[in-house]
Amino acid sequence: MEIGSAxxxxxxxxxxxxxxxxxxxxxxxxxxxxxxxxxxxxxQDDPRRVIHSLKVGLALALVSIFxxxxxxxxxxxxxxxxxxxxxVVVFExxxxxxxxxGLNRGMATLLASALGVGAHHLAxxxxxxxxxxxxxxLVFLQAAxxxxxxxxxxxxxxxxxxxxxxxxxxSLISISGFRDDEILELAHKRVLTIFVGGCACVIxxxxxxxxxxxxxxxxxxxxxxxxxxxxLEAYSEKVTFTGFGDEYFKRTGDAESKDDxxxxxxxxxxxxxxxxxxxLANFAAWEPGHGRFQFRHPWKQYLKxxxxxxxxxxxxxxxxxxxxxDIQASSEVRSRIQEACTNMSIESGKALKELSLTIKKMVQxxxxxxxxxxxxxxAKNLKSLLKSGLWEDTDLLKVIPGITVAxxxxxxxxxxxxxxxxxxxxxxxxxxxxxxRTESPEKLHSxxxxxxxxxxxxxxxxxxxxxxxxxxxxxxxxxxxxxxAIKHNMEV
Amino acid sequence: MEIGSAxxxxxxxxxxxxxxxxxxxxxxxxxxxxxxxxxxxxxQDDPRRVIHSLKVGLALALVSIFxxxxxxxxxxxxxxxxxxxxxVVVFExxxxxxxxxGLNRGMATLLASALGVGAHHLAxxxxxxxxxxxxxxLVFLQAAxxxxxxxxxxxxxxxxxxxxxxxxxxSLISISGFRDDEILELAHKRVLTIFVGGCACVIxxxxxxxxxxxxxxxxxxxxxxxxxxxxLEAYSEKVTFTGFGDEYFKRTGDAESKDDxxxxxxxxxxxxxxxxxxxLANFAAWEPGHGRFQFRHPWKQYLKxxxxxxxxxxxxxxxxxxxxxDIQASSEVRSRIQEACTNMSIESGKALKELSLTIKKMVQxxxxxxxxxxxxxxAKNLKSLLKSGLWEDTDLLKVIPGITVAxxxxxxxxxxxxxxxxxxxxxxxxxxxxxxRTESPEKLHSxxxxxxxxxxxxxxxxxxxxxxxxxxxxxxxxxxxxxxAIKHNMEV
Numbered sequence: 001m002e003i004g005s006a007x008x009x010x011x012x013x014x015x016x017x018x019x020x021x022x023x024x025x026x027x028x029x030x031x032x033x034x035x036x037x038x039x040x041x042x043x044q045d046d047p048r049r050v051i052h053s054l055k056v057g058l059a060l061a062l063v064s065i066f067x068x069x070x071x072x073x074x075x076x077x078x079x080x081x082x083x084x085x086x087x088v089v090v091f092e093x094x095x096x097x098x099x100x101x102g103l104n105r106g107m108a109t110l111l112a113s114a115l116g117v118g119a120h121h122l123a124x125x126x127x128x129x130x131x132x133x134x135x136x137x138l139v140f141l142q143a144a145x146x147x148x149x150x151x152x153x154x155x156x157x158x159x160x161x162x163x164x165x166x167x168x169x170x171s172l173i174s175i176s177g178f179r180d181d182e183i184l185e186l187a188h189k190r191v192l193t194i195f196v197g198g199c200a201c202v203i204x205x206x207x208x209x210x211x212x213x214x215x216x217x218x219x220x221x222x223x224x225x226x227x228x229x230x231x232l233e234a235y236s237e238k239v240t241f242t243g244f245g246d247e248y249f250k251r252t253g254d255a256e257s258k259d260d261x262x263x264x265x266x267x268x269x270x271x272x273x274x275x276x277x278x279x280l281a282n283f284a285a286w287e288p289g290h291g292r293f294q295f296r297h298p299w300k301q302y303l304k305x306x307x308x309x310x311x312x313x314x315x316x317x318x319x320x321x322x323x324x325x326d327i328q329a330s331s332e333v334r335s336r337i338q339e340a341c342t343n344m345s346i347e348s349g350k351a352l353k354e355l356s357l358t359i360k361k362m363v364q365x366x367x368x369x370x371x372x373x374x375x376x377x378x379a380k381n382l383k384s385l386l387k388s389g390l391w392e393d394t395d396l397l398k399v400i401p402g403i404t405v406a407x408x409x410x411x412x413x414x415x416x417x418x419x420x421x422x423x424x425x426x427x428x429x430x431x432x433x434x435x436x437r438t439e440s441p442e443k444l445h446s447x448x449x450x451x452x453x454x455x456x457x458x459x460x461x462x463x464x465x466x467x468x469x470x471x472x473x474x475x476x477x478x479x480x481x482x483x484x485a486i487k488h489n490m491e492v
Numbered sequence: 493m494e495i496g497s498a499x500x501x502x503x504x505x506x507x508x509x510x511x512x513x514x515x516x517x518x519x520x521x522x523x524x525x526x527x528x529x530x531x532x533x534x535x536q537d538d539p540r541r542v543i544h545s546l547k548v549g550l551a552l553a554l555v556s557i558f559x560x561x562x563x564x565x566x567x568x569x570x571x572x573x574x575x576x577x578x579x580v581v582v583f584e585x586x587x588x589x590x591x592x593x594g595l596n597r598g599m600a601t602l603l604a605s606a607l608g609v610g611a612h613h614l615a616x617x618x619x620x621x622x623x624x625x626x627x628x629x630l631v632f633l634q635a636a637x638x639x640x641x642x643x644x645x646x647x648x649x650x651x652x653x654x655x656x657x658x659x660x661x662x663s664l665i666s667i668s669g670f671r672d673d674e675i676l677e678l679a680h681k682r683v684l685t686i687f688v689g690g691c692a693c694v695i696x697x698x699x700x701x702x703x704x705x706x707x708x709x710x711x712x713x714x715x716x717x718x719x720x721x722x723x724l725e726a727y728s729e730k731v732t733f734t735g736f737g738d739e740y741f742k743r744t745g746d747a748e749s750k751d752d753x754x755x756x757x758x759x760x761x762x763x764x765x766x767x768x769x770x771x772l773a774n775f776a777a778w779e780p781g782h783g784r785f786q787f788r789h790p791w792k793q794y795l796k797x798x799x800x801x802x803x804x805x806x807x808x809x810x811x812x813x814x815x816x817x818d819i820q821a822s823s824e825v826r827s828r829i830q831e832a833c834t835n836m837s838i839e840s841g842k843a844l845k846e847l848s849l850t851i852k853k854m855v856q857x858x859x860x861x862x863x864x865x866x867x868x869x870x871a872k873n874l875k876s877l878l879k880s881g882l883w884e885d886t887d888l889l890k891v892i893p894g895i896t897v898a899x900x901x902x903x904x905x906x907x908x909x910x911x912x913x914x915x916x917x918x919x920x921x922x923x924x925x926x927x928x929r930t931e932s933p934e935k936l937h938s939x940x941x942x943x944x945x946x947x948x949x950x951x952x953x954x955x956x957x958x959x960x961x962x963x964x965x966x967x968x969x970x971x972x973x974x975x976x977a978i979k980h981n982m983e984v
Contacts, residue, residue, distance in 0.1 A: 038644070046925075049643045053637070053639040053643075056635050056636065056639040057633065057634075057639070060631050060632065061628045061629070061631050061632040061635070064628060064663060081664050084663050084667060131758065136553045136556060139549070140549040140553040143552045144548065148535075148541065148545040151534050151536055151541045151545075152530070166883040167548075167552070168577060168581070169772045171552055171580065175573075176574060204496050270765070272764070275764070275767045314809045314810065315810060317810075318807060318810040318900065399895075400878065400895050400898075401894055401899070403891075403892050404895065404899040404900070409895070411810070
């Protein structure tokens with residue numbers, strides 16, 4: 001029996017093994033297909049990524065071939081590598097990041113080379129015993145001080161890389177002086193090769209399909225405000241058609257509801273947008289004027305608008321919690337406050353979309369204010385409705401969810417007002433154009449209302465295209481999916 | 493008259509100039525004092541920063557002096573710089589980040605060196621015309637592909653630096669092959685010097701006052717949950733003593749109120765903690781077992797807990813909005829729902845603090861559940877209170893703020909429950925010790941309740957110390973202000 005079962009086991013293992021082997025090609029095929037889909041997705045999410053990769057390859061190949069064909073540089077020898085190194089390390093996704101890193105690297109190398117030569121000279125004077133001690137302590141001191149400086153938030157934001165390169169170059173120059181007495185030449189070569197590499201990066205980054213961090217920040221802020229507006233408009237629809245939430249998801253089919261939910265929850269990305277916005281603003285500060293943006297464009301004001309948008313998103317997150325809450329308002333209550341709530345939601349949603357649009361087009365916000373006034377008067381209506389004695393016969397427990405939603409909506413209206421104020425400030429600081437009164441509302445909306453929903457439901461990058469189609473011509477780089485681009489910039 | 497006024501102007505300018513000159517030393521002194529204060533603050537916020545700076549200096553000085561005294565390395569020549577370069581670039585604040593960068597650099601150099609030598613050999617075979625074309629296209633291809641790979645989120649999180657070094661080394665080896673036929677030796681030297689530099693970093697980083705990213709993540713999550721608990725307990729106090737907010741800030745003096753507000757708003761840092769938590773978890777994955785943490789500690793579960801804590805923080809942000817809202821509940825309403833609200837707030841606050849404490853001490857959460865049960869029953873009480881017909885004679889408008897707060901508190905209780913669940917999961921995954929029943933509640937709290945408020949009000953790093961004092965002995969590195977440390981790790 002034992003032998004039988006063992007052979008049975010063996011046969012089982014064998015069959016399993018064969019099955020596994022048979023399945024292997026299928027699994028492999030699945031894996032490959034999966035990877036291919038993944039690659040396609042990363043490329044499609046932001047086509048600028050593909051272009052950026054090609055740009056890096058181009059810059060590197062150019063610098064390499066340049067060295068190959070220029071006998072002029074034969075005297076650089078190994079130091080020629082520094083040009084290649086510079087290209088690899090400095091070339092970043094956006095122009096601002098590349099420029100920032102390049103300038104940091106250049107300035108730090110220049111300064112550290114000078115100080116390194118000085119340190120070397122000083123050490124030479126102090127004799128054979130003192131030399132290593134002096135050099136060692138100088139290296140220790142400058143490394144410790146520079147590293148500590150990197151902890152200061154303001155320095156970190158703009159000069160972090162420069163300090164790193166300062167430590168590096170100072171150590172290299174002062175130490176390598178021991179092996180090579182031509183220390184001035186070393187310093188000279190290092191500065192020159194880094195200059196060549198840095199220039200290659202900056203030129204290619206600006207000339208070939210440039211990616212501007214400032215433009216990304218601009219689009220991101222506009223997009224974030226639009227997402228908040230989308231939620232509120234969609235939310236108001238729910239309020240109108242079905243009362244607060246609950247039944248909605250039962251009414252529509254699963255697939256539709258999922259798509260819709262995804263659209264509705266677009267605002268979620270706004271909640272965690274702080275780091276991305278800050279690093280974009282830091283990069284943008286390095287950029288020269290480009291397209292519609294001048295050199296000293298008020299990038300910091302964008303951060304203020306972004307902060308207020310985030311505060312609004314927190315309120316919306318609370319509101320969203322009530323879409324699926326287990327206690328729902330009774331239909332009687334709903335029908336009474338429905339109109340006012342719908343108006344508050346829809347009007348602040350419209351105001352936000354309007355603000356987003358004026359940022360995108362860089363025109364003075366005008367019609368947003370009237371929407372905010374409407375939202376505020378709807379809030380007042382609601383208040384007087386609640387004051388009226390119509391409520392005495394209703395069960396308070398059934399009123400609560402409706403009232404909570406109304407109360408949070410009231411907060412949202414306030415947030416919208418704050419956002420509008422800071423966008424006004426932005427418009428005056430950045431000298432947005434004022435729209436002629438006759439054409440403003442129509443032109444701003446042309447081509448938008450009828451198809452905005454379907455376009456936005458699929459992908460927000462389509463939204464940007466969609467909005468652009470309406471009136472203004474824009475550069476190809478505007479067809480952007482900014483938040484994904486940031487992911488890259490942020491962590492480098 | 494004109495002349496007179498002109499000379500008067502001149503005199504004015506002169507006086508102004510003198511005044512400005514006189515003020516200069518004072519201004520300079522102020523500036524220096526300001527900078528000194530700033531330096532002190534950065535150091536005091538996290539003393540580990542000073543230690544880290546000294547460590548970097550030490551590592552660099554050691555490697556430099558090592559090269560100076562070892563005639564063995566004289567044959568390395570300029571390539572000896574790579575060891576210094578490696579130290580500067582690889583040495584990071586936490587052990588995990590240093591190990592991750594070091595391993596990335598080492599592996600990428602090894603792989604790219606091998607491929608670079610291969611590419612060089614291949615190019616050699618293809619004749620004088622084909623050689624530069626082949627090398628150029630190889631450099632272009634690998635740079636483009638590697639750069640594109642860096643856009644994949646998963647690859648970016650762990651192997652970003654490795655890909656950078658891969659591009660660098662491959663280009664260096666294959667191109668420098670033109671100038672130097674001893675290409676194998678070059679590759680060999682590069683791998684060896686980088687190995688020496690990397691080892692110096694890793695050893696000093698682990699041996700001298702190590703900063704563990706895992707421990708920082710652990711403390712950060714516990715601290716964040718504690719901050720939420722602090723808000724809720726402080727909030728419940730406000731509810732008890734003064735009703736919802738309004739009068740509170742009038743009652744207390746300005747200075748006191750500011751301090752208190754700062755304490756109350758500690759939760760705000762939780763709102764934006766996502767990026768920091770994620771990078772800490774990435775670093776922690778590189779770290780070997782240390783202290784109370786084993787090699788494969790479930791760091792990802794911390795991220796789940798962190799996400800739920802953030803969701804709770806969004807609700808608290810909404811709640812905080814009602815502390816200063818312009819419509820306040822009438823005192824009549826307040827007094828009716830006060831008890832239930834206070835209980836909900838205080839019990840969920842206690843539960844959160846309990847959970848934070850169990851994470852800190854790595855014991856199974858036990859008493860938190862009873863607090864959650866209490867909070868839930870308080871919520872039920874509130875519900876039945878609202879159901880009762882006591883409300884028919886009240887003005888609905890006056891009820892709204894109180895009811896909204898109660899409703900959001902209800903959401904907070906739900907969030908607390910979710911957090912508790914995920915902490916339970918963490919406790920089982922990470923095999924937290926179970927506390928003996930007889931000593932648990934007393935021991936957990938010993939030394940805490942009586943002075944926790946004053947300590948926490950000043951600075952949260954004091955809290956960590958405070959908690960540690962109670963029962964468990966802990967390593968000095970635990971005295972941490974984790975969130976500030978992250979700022980550093982995150983962006984490098």
